Amino acid sequence: MIADEYVFDEHPKPQEIEDFLEGHPQNNLLQHARWSQVKENWSMKQVVVRRGGTIRAYAMILIRPLPLGLSLFYIPRGPIVNYQDEPLIRFFFAKLKKLARRSHAVTIRFDPNLIDRTYPYVQRNQEHGEHRQAPVIRQLTEMKCRHKGYTLYLREATQPRFQAVMLREQMDWAALSAKTRRSIRHAEKCGVTIHEGESELEHFAEVMKQTEQRKKIHLRNAAYFKRLTALYGERAVLITARLDLKQRLDRITNQLSELQGKPEDLNKAEKEQIINLNREQEFLEKKISEGSSVVTLCGLLALIQDDQMEVLYAGTHSEFLSYRAPYSAHWRLFEKARKMGIQRCNLGGVEGTLDDGLSVFKGNFPIQIEEMIGEFDLPVMPVLAWTLDRGIALIKAVRRWRVKTC
Numbered sequence: 001m002i003a004d005e006y007v008f009d010e011h012p013k014p015q016e017i018e019d020f021l022e023g024h025p026q027n028n029l030l031q032h033a034r035w036s037q038v039k040e041n042w043s044m045k046q047v048v049v050r051r052g053g054t055i056r057a058y059a060m061i062l063i064r065p066l067p068l069g070l071s072l073f074y075i076p077r078g079p080i081v082n083y084q085d086e087p088l089i090r091f092f093f094a095k096l097k098k099l100a101r102r103s104h105a106v107t108i109r110f111d112p113n114l115i116d117r118t119y120p121y122v123q124r125n126q127e128h129g130e131h132r133q134a135p136v137i138r139q140l141t142e143m144k145c146r147h148k149g150y151t152l153y154l155r156e157a158t159q160p161r162f163q164a165v166m167l168r169e170q171m172d173w174a175a176l177s178a179k180t181r182r183s184i185r186h187a188e189k190c191g192v193t194i195h196e197g198e199s200e201l202e203h204f205a206e207v208m209k210q211t212e213q214r215k216k217i218h219l220r221n222a223a224y225f226k227r228l229t230a231l232y233g234e235r236a237v238l239i240t241a242r243l244d245l246k247q248r249l250d251r252i253t254n255q256l257s258e259l260q261g262k263p264e265d266l267n268k269a270e271k272e273q274i275i276n277l278n279r280e281q282e283f284l285e286k287k288i289s290e291g292s293s294v295v296t297l298c299g300l301l302a303l304i305q306d307d308q309m310e311v312l313y314a315g316t317h318s319e320f321l322s323y324r325a326p327y328s329a330h331w332r333l334f335e336k337a338r339k340m341g342i343q344r345c346n347l348g349g350v351e352g353t354l355d356d357g358l359s360v361f362k363g364n365f366p367i368q369i370e371e372m373i374g375e376f377d378l379p380v381m382p383v384l385a386w387t388l389d390r391g392i393a394l395i396k397a398v399r400r401w402r403v404k405t406c
Helices: 014-021 086-102 134-142 178-189 198-215 222-235 245-260 268-289 318-323 325-339 357-362 382-405
Strands: 006-009 043-051 054-065 071-075 105-110 115-120 162-167 193-196 236-244 294-305 308-316 344-349 368-372 376-379
Touching: 006 086, 014 043, 014 054, 043 086, 054 086, 086 105, 086 134, 086 376, 105 382, 178 325, 193 198, 193 325, 198 222, 198 236, 198 294, 198 308, 222 236, 222 294, 236 245, 236 325, 245 268, 294 318, 294 325, 308 325, 325 344
Parallel strands: 071 105, 308 344
Antiparallel strands: 006 043, 043 054, 054 071, 105 376, 115 368, 162 344, 162 368, 193 236, 236 294, 294 308
16 A cells, blocks of 8 residues: 555545544544534634545544634544554645645644543552553654653643543443432432523523632633534533522421421431431521522533533532532433433543542442543644643643632
């Protein structure tokens, strides 16, 4: 095989791209054209490599304009190609680099949708063997691509290198731990109600704002979430959990009356229950006096692509964690995914240490951890690419500092 047998096509038809992606092991949400419409201030270009008229490789490139007429090429979770086919890889990346030069791109940033290692979360502290994608990293490095390494933290890369995934066979009540089942039932007993649909946008944005304030991070606003759900329509899944404080307070008041009115002596468990109910009663009365009535406890927003589901955003109201609403909301998501025939639900990125609060919560479900190959840069203008990389890192650091000091 020689490189001349390949043809680089900058104007493929949308339907043939969809046909190529469907069923491809590297198929993912971020490499479909619809995702480019989510990204404001970015343009998009789709390219393929053909051999004998058949598509062999594909990339959806997001293009970000930079000062002085320059740009940045970014290929999220791509390119999609057989990385074991060295002649094809060399041809494809050589053409991508020429295209980047024409577009005055200083670098091509990409992170292939290749799983390096995978294991159940419960085995996170065990040895996980060799890095399966090491040969791909060596090959790309020989082609002057710079691997950013086996990063651990979310802030170190554009896309998470560690992600928590729920497979279809685990989306079953029997697969849940006893602790998780108790948490779901607890939320239901407390009167937590689950709601779905686009009508939940305002409530979802409200709880995301709470999450911003708690974690001191910058997230998206209501306008962004509205655009996202409008673009994806029925492929967008929006779920929230709410609590009617007055109804819950009435229930507590009745429970206390029953316990305190018992003719016989209370046992130890009942006495502890009274203490907890009194504490909750005081908390609810305070919130109601402050003007709260029905509170959104948590929410999540997921998108569907073919038989996969990606949870992009999830937030929780920190003052109401004792009601365990996120367990109930996630369980509703898994029930919905199972009914829809979803084979894989990506719950989103986690820190590579796997010991932070987000990882621990997701680990209460029977998830598996997927370690991705990681992010690469292919410099087109090496000096400017180095400057851009340092500049982006500095901007991110300043943003984190500003949010934390607000």
